[in-house]
Amino acid sequence: MARYVLKRCLQSLATLFIVVSVVFLLMRLLPLEGYFGDGYDKLSPEQRTAALQRMGLLDPWYVQLGNFYVRLSRGDLGTSIIYRRDVPVTEIIAPRIPYSMYFGVFATLLALALGLTLGVFMARRKGQALDKAGTAYIVLINAMPSAVYLLFIQLYGTSLFSLPILFDKYRPNSWILPAISLSLGGIAGYAMWIRRYMVDELNKDYIKLAKAKGLPEKLIMVRHVMRNAFVPMAQYLPAAILSTIAGSIYIESLYSIPGMGGLLVDVIQRQDNPMVQALVLIFSSVGIVGLFLGDVLMAVFDPRIKLVKGEGAR
Amino acid sequence: MSLAKAEKILEANDLVIKFGLRGQTLTAIRGASLDVFEGETLAIVGESGSGKSVLTKSFIGMLDRNGWVDSGSIIFEGRDLAAFRDEKQWLAIRGKKISMVFQDPMTSLNPLKTVGAQIAEVYALHRGYGPKEAAAAAVEILGRVGIPDAGKRHKQYPHEFSGGMRQRVVIAIAMACAPRILICDEPTTALDVTIQAQILDLIRSLQAEFGFTTIYITHDLGVVANVADRVAVMYAGKIVECGTAEEVYYDPRHPYTWALLSSLPQLGIKGKPLFSIKGTPPSLFKEIEGDAFAPRNPYALKLDFVREPPRFQVSPTHWAATWLLDPRAPKVEPPEIIGQLRDCGKSEAACADLGGGRAGR
Amino acid sequence: MSGKTRIEAIDPGLFEFAGFDENASEQIGYSDYSYWGSTVKVFLKNRVAFVLLVILGALLLFTFVQPLLPGQRSPTKINIDPATSVQMRNRAPDATYWFGTNSIGQDLWARIWSGTRTSLLIGLIVGFFEMIVGIVYGALWGYVRKLDRVLTEIYNVLNNIPTTIILLLMAYILRPGFRTMIIAMCVTGWLGLARFVRNQIVIIRDREYNLASRCLGTPTRRVIAKNLLPYLVSVIMLQTALSIPGTMGGGVFLTYIGLGLPVSIPSLGNLVNEGRLIMMSPELRYQLIFPTIVLSIITISFYVLGNAFADASDPRNHV
Amino acid sequence: PKSEDYYSVYAGELTTLNYLVVAAENEHSVIANVVDGLVEYDKYGVLVPSLATEWSNSADGKTWTFTLRKGVKWVDNKGKVYAEVKAQDWVDAAKYLFDKKNASLTAKIAYDVVKNAKAYFDGTLTDFSQVGVKALDKYTVQYTLEKPVPYFLSMLTYVCFLPVNGKFLAAAGSRFGTDNKTILYNGAYILETFEPQVGRTMVRNDKYWDKEQVYIKRLIFKYNKEATTLGPELFLRGEISSVYVPSALIDSWMKDPAKKAVVRPAETSSYTYFYAFNFNPTFDAQYEPDNWKVVVNNKNFRESIFHALDRRAAMITAEPYAPERRLQNTITPRNFVNASGKDFVDMADLAKYSKTDSFNKALALDFKAKAKAELAGKATFPVKIMMPYNAGSTDWTNRAQVVEQQLENLLGKDYVDVIPVSFPATGFLGATRRKGNYAIQECNWGPDYADPETYTDPFITGSNYNWPEKAEGYAQANGKPVYENMVAAAKAEVVNIAKRYELFAKAEAYFIGEAFVIPYAIGGGGFQASKLEPFSYPFAPFGMSYLKYKGQTVMQKPLATEAYNKMKEAWDAEREEALKKSKF
Amino acid sequence: MSGAMLDREKIIEVKDLSVDFRVKGGNFRAVDKVNFHIYKGETFGLVGESGSGKTTIGRAIVRINEASGGEILFKGRRIDGRIPPELDREVVQKIQMIFQDPMASLNERAKIDYIVSEGLYNIRGFSSEEERLALVRKALLEVGLLPEFASRFPHEFSGGQRQRIGIARALIMSPEFIIADEPISALDVSIRAQVLNLLAQIQRTKGLSLMFIAHDLSVVRFITDRIAVIHLGKIVELGDTEEIFSRPLHPYTRSLLQAVPLPDPRREKGKKSIPYDPSCHDYGTEGPAWTEALPGHFALGNGAEIEAWTGRYGAAPMPKQK
Numbered sequence A: 001m002a003r004y005v006l007k008r009c010l011q012s013l014a015t016l017f018i019v020v021s022v023v024f025l026l027m028r029l030l031p032l033e034g035y036f037g038d039g040y041d042k043l044s045p046e047q048r049t050a051a052l053q054r055m056g057l058l059d060p061w062y063v064q065l066g067n068f069y070v071r072l073s074r075g076d077l078g079t080s081i082i083y084r085r086d087v088p089v090t091e092i093i094a095p096r097i098p099y100s101m102y103f104g105v106f107a108t109l110l111a112l113a114l115g116l117t118l119g120v121f122m123a124r125r126k127g128q129a130l131d132k133a134g135t136a137y138i139v140l141i142n143a144m145p146s147a148v149y150l151l152f153i154q155l156y157g158t159s160l161f162s163l164p165i166l167f168d169k170y171r172p173n174s175w176i177l178p179a180i181s182l183s184l185g186g187i188a189g190y191a192m193w194i195r196r197y198m199v200d201e202l203n204k205d206y207i208k209l210a211k212a213k214g215l216p217e218k219l220i221m222v223r224h225v226m227r228n229a230f231v232p233m234a235q236y237l238p239a240a241i242l243s244t245i246a247g248s249i250y251i252e253s254l255y256s257i258p259g260m261g262g263l264l265v266d267v268i269q270r271q272d273n274p275m276v277q278a279l280v281l282i283f284s285s286v287g288i289v290g291l292f293l294g295d296v297l298m299a300v301f302d303p304r305i306k307l308v309k310g311e312g313a314r
Numbered sequence B: 001m002s003l004a005k006a007e008k009i010l011e012a013n014d015l016v017i018k019f020g021l022r023g024q025t026l027t028a029i030r031g032a033s034l035d036v037f038e039g040e041t042l043a044i045v046g047e048s049g050s051g052k053s054v055l056t057k058s059f060i061g062m063l064d065r066n067g068w069v070d071s072g073s074i075i076f077e078g079r080d081l082a083a084f085r086d087e088k089q090w091l092a093i094r095g096k097k098i099s100m101v102f103q104d105p106m107t108s109l110n111p112l113k114t115v116g117a118q119i120a121e122v123y124a125l126h127r128g129y130g131p132k133e134a135a136a137a138a139v140e141i142l143g144r145v146g147i148p149d150a151g152k153r154h155k156q157y158p159h160e161f162s163g164g165m166r167q168r169v170v171i172a173i174a175m176a177c178a179p180r181i182l183i184c185d186e187p188t189t190a191l192d193v194t195i196q197a198q199i200l201d202l203i204r205s206l207q208a209e210f211g212f213t214t215i216y217i218t219h220d221l222g223v224v225a226n227v228a229d230r231v232a233v234m235y236a237g238k239i240v241e242c243g244t245a246e247e248v249y250y251d252p253r254h255p256y257t258w259a260l261l262s263s264l265p266q267l268g269i270k271g272k273p274l275f276s277i278k279g280t281p282p283s284l285f286k287e288i289e290g291d292a293f294a295p296r297n298p299y300a301l302k303l304d305f306v307r308e309p310p311r312f313q314v315s316p317t318h319w320a321a322t323w324l325l326d327p328r329a330p331k332v333e334p335p336e337i338i339g340q341l342r343d344c345g346k347s348e349a350a351c352a353d354l355g356g357g358r359a360g361r
Numbered sequence C: 001m002s003g004k005t006r007i008e009a010i011d012p013g014l015f016e017f018a019g020f021d022e023n024a025s026e027q028i029g030y031s032d033y034s035y036w037g038s039t040v041k042v043f044l045k046n047r048v049a050f051v052l053l054v055i056l057g058a059l060l061l062f063t064f065v066q067p068l069l070p071g072q073r074s075p076t077k078i079n080i081d082p083a084t085s086v087q088m089r090n091r092a093p094d095a096t097y098w099f100g101t102n103s104i105g106q107d108l109w110a111r112i113w114s115g116t117r118t119s120l121l122i123g124l125i126v127g128f129f130e131m132i133v134g135i136v137y138g139a140l141w142g143y144v145r146k147l148d149r150v151l152t153e154i155y156n157v158l159n160n161i162p163t164t165i166i167l168l169l170m171a172y173i174l175r176p177g178f179r180t181m182i183i184a185m186c187v188t189g190w191l192g193l194a195r196f197v198r199n200q201i202v203i204i205r206d207r208e209y210n211l212a213s214r215c216l217g218t219p220t221r222r223v224i225a226k227n228l229l230p231y232l233v234s235v236i237m238l239q240t241a242l243s244i245p246g247t248m249g250g251g252v253f254l255t256y257i258g259l260g261l262p263v264s265i266p267s268l269g270n271l272v273n274e275g276r277l278i279m280m281s282p283e284l285r286y287q288l289i290f291p292t293i294v295l296s297i298i299t300i301s302f303y304v305l306g307n308a309f310a311d312a313s314d315p316r317n318h319v
Numbered sequence D: 001p002k003s004e005d006y007y008s009v010y011a012g013e014l015t016t017l018n019y020l021v022v023a024a025e026n027e028h029s030v031i032a033n034v035v036d037g038l039v040e041y042d043k044y045g046v047l048v049p050s051l052a053t054e055w056s057n058s059a060d061g062k063t064w065t066f067t068l069r070k071g072v073k074w075v076d077n078k079g080k081v082y083a084e085v086k087a088q089d090w091v092d093a094a095k096y097l098f099d100k101k102n103a104s105l106t107a108k109i110a111y112d113v114v115k116n117a118k119a120y121f122d123g124t125l126t127d128f129s130q131v132g133v134k135a136l137d138k139y140t141v142q143y144t145l146e147k148p149v150p151y152f153l154s155m156l157t158y159v160c161f162l163p164v165n166g167k168f169l170a171a172a173g174s175r176f177g178t179d180n181k182t183i184l185y186n187g188a189y190i191l192e193t194f195e196p197q198v199g200r201t202m203v204r205n206d207k208y209w210d211k212e213q214v215y216i217k218r219l220i221f222k223y224n225k226e227a228t229t230l231g232p233e234l235f236l237r238g239e240i241s242s243v244y245v246p247s248a249l250i251d252s253w254m255k256d257p258a259k260k261a262v263v264r265p266a267e268t269s270s271y272t273y274f275y276a277f278n279f280n281p282t283f284d285a286q287y288e289p290d291n292w293k294v295v296v297n298n299k300n301f302r303e304s305i306f307h308a309l310d311r312r313a314a315m316i317t318a319e320p321y322a323p324e325r326r327l328q329n330t331i332t333p334r335n336f337v338n339a340s341g342k343d344f345v346d347m348a349d350l351a352k353y354s355k356t357d358s359f360n361k362a363l364a365l366d367f368k369a370k371a372k373a374e375l376a377g378k379a380t381f382p383v384k385i386m387m388p389y390n391a392g393s394t395d396w397t398n399r400a401q402v403v404e405q406q407l408e409n410l411l412g413k414d415y416v417d418v419i420p421v422s423f424p425a426t427g428f429l430g431a432t433r434r435k436g437n438y439a440i441q442e443c444n445w446g447p448d449y450a451d452p453e454t455y456t457d458p459f460i461t462g463s464n465y466n467w468p469e470k471a472e473g474y475a476q477a478n479g480k481p482v483y484e485n486m487v488a489a490a491k492a493e494v495v496n497i498a499k500r501y502e503l504f505a506k507a508e509a510y511f512i513g514e515a516f517v518i519p520y521a522i523g524g525g526g527f528q529a530s531k532l533e534p535f536s537y538p539f540a541p542f543g544m545s546y547l548k549y550k551g552q553t554v555m556q557k558p559l560a561t562e563a564y565n566k567m568k569e570a571w572d573a574e575r576e577e578a579l580k581k582s583k584f
Numbered sequence E: 001m002s003g004a005m006l007d008r009e010k011i012i013e014v015k016d017l018s019v020d021f022r023v024k025g026g027n028f029r030a031v032d033k034v035n036f037h038i039y040k041g042e043t044f045g046l047v048g049e050s051g052s053g054k055t056t057i058g059r060a061i062v063r064i065n066e067a068s069g070g071e072i073l074f075k076g077r078r079i080d081g082r083i084p085p086e087l088d089r090e091v092v093q094k095i096q097m098i099f100q101d102p103m104a105s106l107n108e109r110a111k112i113d114y115i116v117s118e119g120l121y122n123i124r125g126f127s128s129e130e131e132r133l134a135l136v137r138k139a140l141l142e143v144g145l146l147p148e149f150a151s152r153f154p155h156e157f158s159g160g161q162r163q164r165i166g167i168a169r170a171l172i173m174s175p176e177f178i179i180a181d182e183p184i185s186a187l188d189v190s191i192r193a194q195v196l197n198l199l200a201q202i203q204r205t206k207g208l209s210l211m212f213i214a215h216d217l218s219v220v221r222f223i224t225d226r227i228a229v230i231h232l233g234k235i236v237e238l239g240d241t242e243e244i245f246s247r248p249l250h251p252y253t254r255s256l257l258q259a260v261p262l263p264d265p266r267r268e269k270g271k272k273s274i275p276y277d278p279s280c281h282d283y284g285t286e287g288p289a290w291t292e293a294l295p296g297h298f299a300l301g302n303g304a305e306i307e308a309w310t311g312r313y314g315a316a317p318m319p320k321q322k
């Protein structure tokens, strides 16, 4: 086990290293003009050189990359160069994580609670009205442009229930709509998957035995099917939760939630390299940790799986 | 045991079971009648698809969703199980009065729950035991079915058990509520011979201990010889011959029984082809005219193709449904191999060689 | 047990051996089964899917027929009000402009159909591309054990590099346009399908029939093509069906990044996005609602059809 | 006057508060309110004392000496006094500004005028005492310039001439200005709270030297990335005090009487917009740059486009109501500068253009015919006109289509083929104008100081707008093109301001007359719903004065258009008076 | 008999074969230094309980599982590890395998036509489409199926028919050696007989060598000439079929033998199973060795055991050689 974990960690580190380096180099391919935004025209060539020098962009790429890793090894992620000039990257990112996390966790919990319930009922009443209604919901969520319905929810939701439009951490009722909006997709996703897995599970032999034991259908569902159906989902769950924690671009910007959503896109566009690097580092780690946790969670739920085999099902 | 005195515990009369499939109707059981006596072991044999499982599943109301009992009755404890419409009614029967052991021990257990928990569930459900009591009872029954170290192993998961042990667990689950009838649906087909022998021993000893009735389903006549008091031979949704084990083995009357027995490799002669039944069973989608076995039966009479044979009583405990038993039919001797078996029944020496294809020296 | 057997009068001639035909007994029960036939049958049984198929078919047909109809306007033409010689801005739907006009006086009706055409075309091309690349990559990844390490690593890296960076780089290198849009959508779109195919293949690769093929020396290429992919037809079709609507709405971000279509080519995604900007004013909302409806119909149709087809092509459901 | 608190949403977060480096309006909108400079504008745009109570200029026009107001305090974000504002603060600021390491984006503006500053910046001069900024004593600041700069005072309102407390700056080090705790305040407001991506609050500075003129107590800004979409709704629900009404919505607001009652025109700015003809085409071969080079050097061709462009039709995409308000026929906007009561655009030949619309169908067709005749055999028709637009801007995207169709319809598709090409918002100018990657493009320029010279910058050799110096047939004896020689002459006139303006006006008229660009519009404009009282804040057509809330009030109700227009009229009149009375 | 056997050509030789699988703690040895050979034209049985390594040996020979030790020779040439492509092609053609589960071993999405001729495509074993079709016809007929079945899909067939299709697929390659891995254990009695007959018949008429893997000794007795009994990856006994049946030595073999159910109720009823208990061996002082205990009859045991086992049949053990 320990060896496996060690191996997985090393492997993950290698992946992380490649991702971060590739991103680093890709960012260096972007034109230097991008670092000046609209101010470019008002600057003299000397000023531009000075600014580039300050941002460390005039060194050859390998020196830059080397410097980056040297600093990283000291735990120094650098300071933002454009997004918030001179502010340490960690200082910018750290306060945002909790928001995205609270919303992510809350929305995930909500989505899990509602999604799983819906999915379970859909599986139990397969082909009946509830199943059809649930399917319709799933289809709609997947088919409608989210940018449209999320805005509608915000506008009408707030006026209908007289909730604040903008998020304010001191007003508990301003948490409601964004969290719900954030969970809509999850509800559909979880419902869809749990339903599918439950239907699969219901066809398995051990259900026959459980029935032959005399277990009423409800108990079979609760004690056997649901839990077993949850296992294949368990693998993707951490990654899903972690990715909601990474924030939703659109919902966070709609409700002014100071989370991580859209931050990456923002800093990439502004070519704030240290920020990009730090975020990529975080997101990739989160992604890779998510994979790993998924495997661990699977192993927790499924006693057959021991975290040993070289190639886990990724 | 003397069957004459034994009480009927379950009685299936003219049972017809149908399935809806691809818009068509498939008649899996075509008027099967069967009596099961208290305390006996009844074996149902027949090739794959003959309806053994469907028949017995109907006893505990576990037909697949697309299936239904079309007509006939199943009388158990004075009630007609075939008339049950509500799942709740079945809950009083299933597991408590009639239990079932399935073929494949590898997939019959929930892989994610400990073995002990899966057994304890039954105690909690049918006996109302508390969690501790149920767990203790589970450990006990595990020991009874011969799991060594049951005190520890009940906490393990199915995948940590070998096939034979898993089948023991499944039997333990079936036994947990001391049912009146235990249906074993091919409980050893997936196991290898040595383990099969152990499981057969186990069922027998449990039966001696608890005194339940066993319905044993298999297509292996060798196994049947080991366990059965009575044997019912089934073909295409019908029981075609039924008698005590000895009657069926030593004096079989239905050509289908002959064929089944003849194809046992134990009876084969090395270097010569083993007897085999040609062809495939009939499609159950179509109305079958006459004897279903007729097209594959070398002894078929013309009548077999037009008229269903009735039961002909051979002895009080033995009957067969074949026109060959009609007094008007030409006399047919069973194949030679069958004769050998009969001899075997008479003297030990005659079957010294049984137990594998004998060398054709 | 029923005691006596009734002796009835039966023609004695019938008590004769019938003779035995070995070949006759070898015939198999059901043979009228054809895979695709059953697939179609099961598919058509799904009434919702059938209705949607008809709607989608009609819609598709119409998008391509529409420009040929008489009296259609160009989707890019800015209509000028002859009275004021000013653009006919934001005209609500009426007899001339069935879906109204947009904020610079272009005919929304024409734009929607032209946009549908474009979006569908892009969706189909991208869906097709994703299917090819995703399947090839996923199949190799899942089946060829030696490549597992490498392909997993490549996948992980690609999956973790923010798409925005790649797109932004592309925006510097490529000119926006139809082709660029497709390339941009294809860059990373296939990753999901590849992983999906891989997981499916891992499940079936060790089935006995694949071992049998290995024993027969069947080359990997053919094992994948003949043994593995046919089993994935349903799921692959589903994924592809889903990627088409996914692609249709997905152009908005690309437009934002600068890889979008030029103004001369309307697309549904951009129409919806333009509509989104004015959804605050109820009387202009038609500009959002019409394209959204068309987009939703197409998306829902593909979604439902994809699912229905996946169900239908699963032989387990040929019941 | 009484005022309510002010609430607002914004979509762009501050990148820094370090006013010695930033050049963007977004940051200036805070800085303008929290740090005062030597002088400021009043509400009519007249320079008035601020931290300097009086000043004088040497006879050669190169040395400016300022006497500081006494007792002005630097306070921190809690309002606690840190130090007094003294002359050395300007020297410390300059030292920071001219230090290459700090990569100030506004340094150029200052080192172009301050003596020896450029040399110091480049590192050729290391002794800072030789740079033309000095604290003569605690309350006297002296600037020495490279050459006389008539508009120097107007530059002083810009960030690069703001003071900084040297001790505080040194202590803060690289953290200076990274948040509200790392700068000091001497302005009308203190940035009390600053939570990036959440919001910020400015409160009135109790220690402010002129606090009687500050009426709004608190300015509360909330961050919302979708502010443009949500803003109108927030305003209607009464959550914010002012909002810009996007052009897409203006129709429906105007139709609804309730909403119409709260909408009024938004102020225009001194940004100038023009369509530039590119004399240095580097675009893709598919758009035929060589052909373009031939036609763009033909004056008749340029004129045909010049007169064919229906600027009003184009403006409707941004300003569907009252598009004329923003149209402009010159490069330098009206109301920018004036001399002896005459607006710059009415001077010299420029008057000819400023009053007439360039759009003229008949002329356009005339020139077309001439161009076709002249170019026959030399160029291929239709001429492909590659016209980039910014895909990030809906208005621009719309405008590109309008202009395309309008030009093609008027001039005929056999003559021109306008090809709008979309480019992403990020790096837009880098990919298009600055590279010469266009044939015709909508460009803009914002003034840096109060002198027409600022509007000549884009067209001088070394700039990257449209390279008019490459136009054929304009070179004069000194190798420079006519226009540049005219500008040089104007620049040389530093004593007689009226004369100077006259010369600049001549140059500009020439430039327009030769159809090097098509003047198009001024910036700003549009409509807004706002409770802010207009015409009461420090006015200046450039820099950052107009970003100040000093002097303004938040009214009970938003102004409607008519009331606004009335106020504007009144203001215009008062301003004329004020300008006449002004001594600077 | 054993004298004649000595000069018989060995088609397969397995020497000290070990197969390891990588599992959690490290390696799991599924097959442990196994030795046996198969003569040309004989049917060789491999019996043992589930998980004893039978399949693994079979798969090692067809090179699906990699041997981790020892060697496998086909007609004297080594075929494990890396081999030249010509040999590879030959081995692919000459060694065929029949699988246990007729439901799982046919590609459900391919027509019988393709399934049967799949191997032919790989070795390019035909020159024209007509020839291929003719070969398919022939193969189908050989296994007792109608040629028109070629255009159908596997799910239209019964288990027995499917297994025959699997056999046809092997036969069409004209192999010299076939490994049948429990080809009948998933089939019911009546169909079992069909398949057994077919295998026996083919083996005889074509003079093939056959390795028959099963756990049911009654079946093995019917079809094989020689048997190896395998237990937990080790062969514990090997000899002529009848020899093993009449004089089983190893206790494991004996337990296997008596476990075979007999179709005789009277005798079966009284039977008590004797499970094999590995602790009955006392290998404390002397470990087991692969010994020719009786002529041509090998067993795994130490000296004392061999003596005791053979003594039971009143025969003296073979004198130790080497």
Ligand SMILES: Nc1ncnc2c1ncn2[C@@H]1O[C@H](COP(=O)(O)OP(=O)(O)OP(=O)(O)O)[C@@H](O)[C@H]1O
Pocket (backbone or CB within 6 Å): B019, B020, B021, B026, B028, B046, B047, B048, B049, B050, B051, B052, B053, B054, B055, B064, B065, B066, B067, B219, B284, E188
């Ligand atoms: N759910 C179902 N739907 C349709 N047909 C069914 C269903 N279940 C069983 N059948 C059919 O009923 C017939 C009898 O099946 P059954 O499972 O009872 O056979 P069996 O004798 O138990 O065979 P085996 O030995 O293979 O278990 C078969 O033809 C089978 O195809």
Ligand SMILES: Nc1ncnc2c1ncn2[C@@H]1O[C@H](COP(=O)(O)OP(=O)(O)OP(=O)(O)O)[C@@H](O)[C@H]1O
Pocket (backbone or CB within 6 Å): E021, E022, E023, E028, E030, E048, E049, E050, E051, E052, E053, E054, E055, E056, E057, E215
């Ligand atoms: N791929 C594998 N990875 C790990 N262990 C394996 C693998 N394949 C087989 N084994 C193990 O090797 C041992 C031998 O397996 P093998 O399949 O050869 O047994 P067998 O005798 O054929 O059994 P059965 O009668 O069940 O087919 C078993 O314990 C099995 O669990």
Ligand SMILES: [Mg+2]
Pocket (backbone or CB within 6 Å): B052, B053, B054, B185
């Ligand atoms: Mg069955």
Ligand SMILES: [Mg+2]
Pocket (backbone or CB within 6 Å): E054, E055, E056, E181, E182
């Ligand atoms: Mg095996």
